[in-house]
Amino acid sequence: MEAQLKELIPFLRDKNPQVRQIALSNLLGQTPEGSPHRNIFxxxxxxxxxxxxxxxxxxxxxxxxxxxxxxxxxDAFRALVNLSDSPLLVPFLSEPAFLAFLVSYILNADSIVADLASMLLSNLTASSSPCAALLALKVPILKTPSSPSRLFPTLSRSGTCSVPVPYPPGEPQDTPALPLLIDAFVEGALIDPSGDRASRKRKGDLHFLASVFANISTSPAGRTFFVTPRPTDPLNPSSINEYPLAKIIAFTEHQDTIRRGGVASTLKNCAFSSQAHRAILSPDIEAVVIPPSTLSAPGIDALPYILLPLAGPEELDLEDQEKLPSALQFLPSTKKREADYVLRKTHVETLLLLCTTRWGRDYLRDHGVYEIVRGAHMEETVDVVSEHIERLVQLLKGDEGVEPVDESDLVRVGGQEDDGDDEDNRIDEV
Incomplete structure (x- = not known):
């Protein structure tokens, strides 16, 4: 059987597209993990x-x-998605030419299988080298003001995405890829009021880009990107500055688990940077600078998006309601908490990380975090989440004392050793 499958490989280059399709469709079944003849790849x-x-x-x-x-x-994208779990393939799938095509294809609003391309990019960024390459990647872009997406990535040309007509004039400009991917991710969530998918701005949902952002933010360089002010419009350097993280935090309550989970993980990973806590928590009416950068941008105002998945329909006293961010005040009786306990745990871990600074603890106290997690704890059925909430309450309700406190033991981050602490209490980058 293996010999017969190998005989199909030359037909992947046949001039007849039907022959290529037949050969590939027969090989595709051997690409998932555990397939008996996967080794041919x-x-x-x-x-x-x-x-x-x-x-x-x-x-x-x-x-x-x-x-x-x-x-x-x-089928080709599906095959590579299945095969990309192997470290052997990562160097070849993240080489500059293919990575530039992959990102450009995702950026093209007309790409029909952009979701599969996003899945492939998500798998690749599970390794550190593609993350570093993506952070530095620039792709050639032509501006197309008359089209909904306003841009055409020239390297996206393929049989499954159309070229704009008329072709935009001018020379392509090399543009950082990651800010463009964030904008594409946001556009992918937009729903046409008519419910007609054909009238959507993008053909793909791009939910798996959330996992790409989560993977990138596990590195210090990735976190720095998300908490460094950049022009709101990647195609207009003179536009006002905004923290890239601020563009995606609204999806912590999105209906798609992949999207909201990736965003929650990105937010948590960025919270490992204690210098960014003030920007992460401050409202968007305040301009905040994160050292060593001298650029300012409106606060990210992430607290409502961290607390909403933990909030339920409980009625609070008026005094407690006034503490809460406006988005959490007087929630309807139909409000439901995040159903996935892993994501609930992620949000509580984010709050724990934000407690590693005195300013962060004070801000959380003053904005009703205890009142929300108290209700969450009463309804929680998973022990590990309950334990994390109890640790959070200890930090919020404990005495600060007069003397400076060594805060390194309050919340342990991945990689620190402490034999006296249970492994379940460690907060790891995800």
Whole structure:
């Protein structure tokens, strides 16, 4: 059987698209993890001895087929999504040319299988080297003011996304990719009031970009990107500054679990930077600077979006209501908490991280965090979440004292050793 499958590989380069599709459809079934003949995709990929690993024909063909007609491109992306869980493939799928195509394809609003491309990018950024490459990546962009997306990534040309007509004039401008991906992610969530998907600004939902952002924010450089002011409009450097994190926090209550989970993880990872706490919590009517940067931008005002998933329909006293951010005051009786306990735990961990500074603890106390988590604790059924809430309450209700306190033990972050603390109490980057 394996020999027969290998005989199909040359047909991936056949001039007839139907032949390419048939060959690929037969190989696709061997790409998921655990498939009996999956090794045909990795054979000779690792190199030998001191030789540098060399890309094989089948991987090169799959990358090229991502630009093919719809049926072929769909299966090629699916195959690479399935195969990208292997570290052996990461260097070849994150090489500059393919990474630039992949990102450009996602950015093109007309890309039909952009969601599969987002899944592939999500899998790749689980490794550190693609994250670093994506942070530095620039893609050539042509401005198209007359189109809904206002841009055309020239490297996105393929059989599954159209070229604007008339073709935009001028020379492409190399533009940082990550700010553009954030804008595309936001646009992907926009719903047309008519409910007609054909009239949407983008053909893809791009939910998996949330996982890309979460993966990137596990590194210090990634966190720095999200909490460094940048122009609100990536195509207009003179537009007002905004923290990139502020653009995505509204999705912590989105109906899609992948989207809201990735955003929650990104927010939590950014909270590992104690210098960013003031910007993360401050309302958007205040301009905040995060050292060592000298640029200011409106506060991110993340607290309502952290607390809303933890809030329920409980009635609070008027005095307690007044403490809360306006978005949490007088919630309806139909309000439900986040159903996924992992995400509830993530939000509580974010609050714990924000408690590592005295300013953060005071801000959380003054804005009704205790009142919200008290109700959440009463309804919580998962022990690990309850334990995290209890730790949070201890920090919020405990005495600060007069003397400066070594706060390094209040919340342990990933990588710190403490044999006396239970492993479940460690907060790790996700």
């Amino acid at each position: 990795y054979h000779d990929l690792g190199g030998a001895g001191l030789q540098k690993p060399k890309e094989t024909d089948i991987i090169r063909d799959l990358k090229l087929l991502c630009r093919d007609q719809l049926a072929v491109a769909h």
